[in-house]
Amino acid sequence: MSQERVNDFVVKFANVNGSGSASANRLFAKSVLRMGVPVSPRNIFPSNIQGLPTWYEVRVSEEGYLGARGGVDLMVAMNPQTWDKDLASIEPGGYLFYDSTKPLPTSKFRDDVHVIGMPLTEICNREYTDARQRQLFKNIIYVGALSALLEIDVKEIEKLIGEQFKGKDRLIAPNLHALHMGRDYALKYLPCPIGLRVRRANRVGNRIFIDGNNAAALGCVYGGATVAAWYPITPSSSMAEAFMRHCRKYRVDAASGANKFTVIQAEDELASIGIVIGAGWNGARAFTCTSGPGISLMQEFIGLAYFAEIPAVLFDIQRGGPSTGMPTRTQQGDVLSCAYASHGDTKHVLLFPEDPHECFEFAARSFDLAERLQAPIFVLSDLDIGMNERLCEPLQWDDARRYDRGKVMRYEDLEAGREFGRYLDVDGDGIPYRTYPGTHPRRGAFFTRGTTRDAYARYTEEGAPYVENMQRLLRKFETAKQYLPRPVVAKAKEPARHGAVFYGSTGPAMKEALDRLEEKGVFLDTLRLRAFPFHDEVTEFIESHDQVFVVEQNRDAQMRALLLNECGVAPAKLIPVLHYDGTPITARFITREIGESLAALNVKPIKRTA
Amino acid sequence: MTYIAKPKLHHPELPKNKLGYTRRDYEGAISTLCAGCGHDSISAAIIQACFELDLAPHRIAKISGIGCSSKTPTYFLGSSHGFNSVHGRMPSVLTGANLANRELIYMGVSGDGDSASIGLGQFAHILRRGVNMVYIVENNGVYGLTKGQFSATADPGSKDKRGNANLDDAIDMVALALQMGATYVARGFSGDKDQLVPLIKGAILHRGAAFLDVISPCVAFNNHDGSTKSYDYVREHNDAVNRLDVIPPRAPIQAAYEPGTVETITQHDGSVLKLRKLEAHYDPHDRIHAMHYLEQRKAAGEIVTGLLYIDREPEDLHARLRTVDAPFNQLNEADLCPGAAALEAFNAGLR
Numbered sequence A: 001m002s003q004e005r006v007n008d009f010v011v012k013f014a015n016v017n018g019s020g021s022a023s024a025n026r027l028f029a030k031s032v033l034r035m036g037v038p039v040s041p042r043n044i045f046p047s048n049i050q051g052l053p054t055w056y057e058v059r060v061s062e063e064g065y066l067g068a069r070g071g072v073d074l075m076v077a078m079n080p081q082t083w084d085k086d087l088a089s090i091e092p093g094g095y096l097f098y099d100s101t102k103p104l105p106t107s108k109f110r111d112d113v114h115v116i117g118m119p120l121t122e123i124c125n126r127e128y129t130d131a132r133q134r135q136l137f138k139n140i141i142y143v144g145a146l147s148a149l150l151e152i153d154v155k156e157i158e159k160l161i162g163e164q165f166k167g168k169d170r171l172i173a174p175n176l177h178a179l180h181m182g183r184d185y186a187l188k189y190l191p192c193p194i195g196l197r198v199r200r201a202n203r204v205g206n207r208i209f210i211d212g213n214n215a216a217a218l219g220c221v222y223g224g225a226t227v228a229a230w231y232p233i234t235p236s237s238s239m240a241e242a243f244m245r246h247c248r249k250y251r252v253d254a255a256s257g258a259n260k261f262t263v264i265q266a267e268d269e270l271a272s273i274g275i276v277i278g279a280g281w282n283g284a285r286a287f288t289c290t291s292g293p294g295i296s297l298m299q300e301f302i303g304l305a306y307f308a309e310i311p312a313v314l315f316d317i318q319r320g321g322p323s324t325g326m327p328t329r330t331q332q333g334d335v336l337s338c339a340y341a342s343h344g345d346t347k348h349v350l351l352f353p354e355d356p357h358e359c360f361e362f363a364a365r366s367f368d369l370a371e372r373l374q375a376p377i378f379v380l381s382d383l384d385i386g387m388n389e390r391l392c393e394p395l396q397w398d399d400a401r402r403y404d405r406g407k408v409m410r411y412e413d414l415e416a417g418r419e420f421g422r423y424l425d426v427d428g429d430g431i432p433y434r435t436y437p438g439t440h441p442r443r444g445a446f447f448t449r450g451t452t453r454d455a456y457a458r459y460t461e462e463g464a465p466y467v468e469n470m471q472r473l474l475r476k477f478e479t480a481k482q483y484l485p486r487p488v489v490a491k492a493k494e495p496a497r498h499g500a501v502f503y504g505s506t507g508p509a510m511k512e513a514l515d516r517l518e519e520k521g522v523f524l525d526t527l528r529l530r531a532f533p534f535h536d537e538v539t540e541f542i543e544s545h546d547q548v549f550v551v552e553q554n555r556d557a558q559m560r561a562l563l564l565n566e567c568g569v570a571p572a573k574l575i576p577v578l579h580y581d582g583t584p585i586t587a588r589f590i591t592r593e594i595g596e597s598l599a600a601l602n603v604k605p606i607k608r609t610a
Numbered sequence B: 001m002t003y004i005a006k007p008k009l010h011h012p013e014l015p016k017n018k019l020g021y022t023r024r025d026y027e028g029a030i031s032t033l034c035a036g037c038g039h040d041s042i043s044a045a046i047i048q049a050c051f052e053l054d055l056a057p058h059r060i061a062k063i064s065g066i067g068c069s070s071k072t073p074t075y076f077l078g079s080s081h082g083f084n085s086v087h088g089r090m091p092s093v094l095t096g097a098n099l100a101n102r103e104l105i106y107m108g109v110s111g112d113g114d115s116a117s118i119g120l121g122q123f124a125h126i127l128r129r130g131v132n133m134v135y136i137v138e139n140n141g142v143y144g145l146t147k148g149q150f151s152a153t154a155d156p157g158s159k160d161k162r163g164n165a166n167l168d169d170a171i172d173m174v175a176l177a178l179q180m181g182a183t184y185v186a187r188g189f190s191g192d193k194d195q196l197v198p199l200i201k202g203a204i205l206h207r208g209a210a211f212l213d214v215i216s217p218c219v220a221f222n223n224h225d226g227s228t229k230s231y232d233y234v235r236e237h238n239d240a241v242n243r244l245d246v247i248p249p250r251a252p253i254q255a256a257y258e259p260g261t262v263e264t265i266t267q268h269d270g271s272v273l274k275l276r277k278l279e280a281h282y283d284p285h286d287r288i289h290a291m292h293y294l295e296q297r298k299a300a301g302e303i304v305t306g307l308l309y310i311d312r313e314p315e316d317l318h319a320r321l322r323t324v325d326a327p328f329n330q331l332n333e334a335d336l337c338p339g340a341a342a343l344e345a346f347n348a349g350l351r
């Protein structure tokens, strides 16, 4: 019954929030990565309250599957509060590692699970007198023990500790001491190695390990954002904080020490988006980052930015909704509320990054798009990408790349007598020209307002100019497509009648699910959406398949609704595959749902008799 | 209601300021507000102030919320960019605009409904952030545009047009501005242009958060007996603490003042504000005293006007944030983008 798995298993750490386990758990994940084996960790945490349960799940996968798998092969059970649940989540034949300082009755275990007890508290109490040290080093001690149990090269961990405490060198030796104490104990008293093992491989390449919010924040720096306005909300706060950090590193004028950025922690989300709009109107690149409730509060302003045509970038790091919902769980629940944000006829450009690499790329690009299109741009990330470190391609920048500042008439243009009408469609692409305030003493000034106006920005309530304007906005939306990242289409190995559409953080689980389905003889062509408005390929893809699964993480099949609404395809063509319990979607779930669905589809239609 | 452009006929004899502009160059479209609306007098005062200060009209940005008052930026400074934002949220838009380009002059125009009700939060926060601007509330105690509901600045017991009494306490915008950290706080009256124009000039020259509460009667809904924001009421109860003369920095600074009656305030940029005191003991440098005085006079049923508080050495938002001198909207790739090599180093740290 013993699990024999090399470079392919899931370890989960059950901890108590505030016990300092996060950095030790990360050390564990990164040491596996340093051995050349892909890992994908996920934080599962409560809404920021000390003492509550928190988990860190590390998937080790030589094949490179980065989606959540479901199930646990080795549970490091450090939280008595969640014992029963943690025990239940172990796969048959898996392992339980626990603090055996206080022996537990056999009734607390499972027959089909290997139990490895180590008296962690006792070891710590013997070694350390300080309460905080006892707590912190306990974590390092179990990392040391795991290194022996799983055959992780301890040198990699030692190196990581050295890197982690660079500059605080006096902390290195005590950490190494704790590490070896745990390791030595395990080698002496525990059944090392167990059936789960890490073997050096060469499967990481030059990929990097970073979370989406950090990458998106750096994308904002590269994209030239100078104004960030935000209001704290999980899971987006770390993005604003990372932007601040990156700016302090990259955006301080060397000569004067002055800042080429501002970060305003606004009084609320209304003010955040207002600041972004004011800055965008005045020609600076500005963004806000928030989550669903913040987007709700910003609605009126979003409509203004749409109608008055002001560049603005909004990062929505989605979490479980509606209402306060599940603040620390993941979802793709804001697709519709962003696509059609605000009152009246509005539609907005959405970008769906799949991983931190795309978070960076789309973030940088969003400012070009906002200025090119003079419109709000939404980057729809989520907690799963935003707050978890993910293995991804290195971030890239081409120094020849220039910012697209869009259609701006400068002093020279106005001086040369070029006609200026703020809402004139000069080029037929729906995008008008704008001027920055203060450009020219006599020409180019205009009034920005949310009320209707004519092509020269003069207030009017006449029907005809209003309709013309609304039509032009649609034209602009059509134009947007050519500037947006195209969908990624992948053909199945065999000709496929069915297809699957997915987007954002669903990507890694999808990749794995397709492999599993293929093993069962199920072949699916796929299309990964990367932007809204949808490129024409999206409609073509749907139309060229009998049926298309739309895989997403919300209850109401929001992307499916958007596809139906915007692509004019028959509803029966799109089969929803929906995961929305707040945990990241897994390959197991997708495989099962699609498998069952296809089985049902293949059932011969019942013949009606008369 | 549509936009009515003013005929661009210039009288050749119109006086010009130092930049060669006439007063007409500071005007906007013809007002569509009710004849006699206090807001139009404020627009006229803004026009005069900008003309007299020799400001280049296009270097001013006018930002407002929603309401009759917030419509007024259309009626002055026609060659300036204007922005009618959403109800109560002018302050955040102005803050963003100011961050993007610190070199323009920012004029925020709002109403008492706009700033004291829906926008009270943003009003408070823009002052505490020290955004360099002139924030004018055209205060009529009612919602004009939505036809006469009480606003949060209506005094308790004051009556609306139909004779209903206001049951709620009033928010005193000046008292609030003092508390929120505005560094220039004044109250004017749309019917007293001689006092108002210099107050606006002083606010423009002030390099920090300048707040101006201007009592501006609504002739359509709040200019009747029983209203405490009517022309008659304000004229009868006005207690002016000082009158202001403003001398921009380029003018030679005169040294002769009548001791005891005139006080001079030299600001950071060298501009001189001359205060002609009407109240013997009024000291506009003392925030706490100003608050105290305001409450005292209010208890006596008086409306205090004049420059109530000024911080001679204000610090604005850009100074606090230590931003570069160049406007953000002029920075380019070379200033902003760390480049491929830095990114490669960043990547290397993540393996």
Ligand SMILES: Cc1ncc(C[n+]2csc(CCOP(=O)(O)OP(=O)(O)O)c2C)c(N)n1
Pocket: B066, B067, B068, B069, B070, B087, B110, B111, B112, B113, B114, B115, B138, B140, B142, B143, B144, B145, B146, B151, B218
């Ligand atoms: C979100 C929102 N709510 C309500 C309104 C309706 N509204 C327009 S103007 C106004 C009040 C304006 O009052 P005030 O600021 O005192 O300006 P006044 O018209 O008196 O000058 C209201 C409530 C609106 N435009 N937007």
Ligand code: SF4
Pocket: B032, B033, B034, B036, B037, B038, B039, B068, B069, B140, B144, B145, B217, B218, B219, B220, B221
């Ligand atoms: S309704 Fe009142 S505030 Fe509005 S324009 Fe008329 S007088 Fe002025």
